[in-house]
Amino acid sequence: MANTMNVALVAADRMLWSGEATVVNTRTLAGEIGIMANHTPLLSVLEPGQVDVRTVDDGHWVAAIDGGFISVANNQVSILCDNAEMSHESDFEEAKRKLDERLATEQAASGEGDED
């Protein structure tokens, strides 16, 4: 059995990342969860926060998400969320800041929309 799994981080309007990885760490409503290859099929609700992924070539990235789901099946991990920002420098603060900015501009945009 392969020791890697296919991971996809998908936001509502785009695919942020997809590729092979060894470990995925994140936080569900039930608590912290770590997923490795050949994990049992799982469907869970994620809390807003961090997704931490170790890729096959010893790479590492983190993403800030605003809640969503994770589904694991047949070595395919999908992380679905409305909005997400990722950082390749493993810098969660940076990703979080980007996500906050994105949410703020969105709020501003929908605020304008309400007026007319």
Add this chain to the structure above:
Amino acid sequence: MAVSLREYRARIRSVESTKKITRAMELIAASRIIKAQQRAQSAAPYARELTRAVSAVATYSNVDHPLTTEPEESTRAAILVVTSDRGLAGAYSSSVIKEAEQLAEKLHAEGKEVDVYISGRKGVAYYSFRRREIADSWTGHSDQPTYAVAREIGEKLIAAFVKGAGNADQEELAAAEDVDVAPVQEVHVVYTRFVSMLTQEPHAVRLLPLEIVEGEEKPAEDEVLPLFEFEPGAEEVLDALLPKYVQSRIYFGLLQAAASELAARQKAMKSATDNAEELIKKYTRIANQARQAGITQEISEIVGGVNALADATAGSE
């Protein structure tokens, strides 16, 4: 004769500048379609994963959810009409409104009242001009919808349905009470489906109560859905999944409508450009004729004058 020639030339110039404008709009629409299609494509993975997840939960758990349960009796329905913000797109908005009106008539015949929700300024203009009530409207995004708008629309429609369906639990009902909407027992969406660059057809679907399994892309026959574990529980997962599923369906509708709008606009502007070319050709011919007629007249006047002069001198000799 010379005056009318000048008039024709002025008209040709004005049609020429119209042609330049319509040509530019055609090109803009064409380039935006590509962007709209890309946006639809990049939204596809999310929709696909979500559909798979929802059908997985639906298959492996017996949880009844308010959003999927048919209300016992239905007296009021909501229709979301997706129109454009701007005109100059041929019959795009009017055909989707026509479809919505047909649906509303059908629902009326079934004894249901109809609340109209509108996306796009053209739809708002249509209903407010006729002094018809609009339950709510969203404008300013028709050619490039964002997910945030879809979420806003989705939240509102779900709240209306949760209030109306009457089988939601207390917690959900309390959340829905905060939103200011009239309760309904079903929600329909009318949008324009993008079939191809040449064909876009208005399309009405019932959004709520949800019918799952009719996902856009069904898993292949031989692909067995794995036995999922649900965390914290199937019910909680479904609670969180279904509203997102609804929003993603609305987003899908908005994206399709945006691509259709741009395609319709490109087509309309193309035929406007063709018409302008036709007009220019016609006026050029008329102008040439007028010019030639002027020349002919001048020559015959000169010839007539010369003849008269010759006659006069011959007579005097």
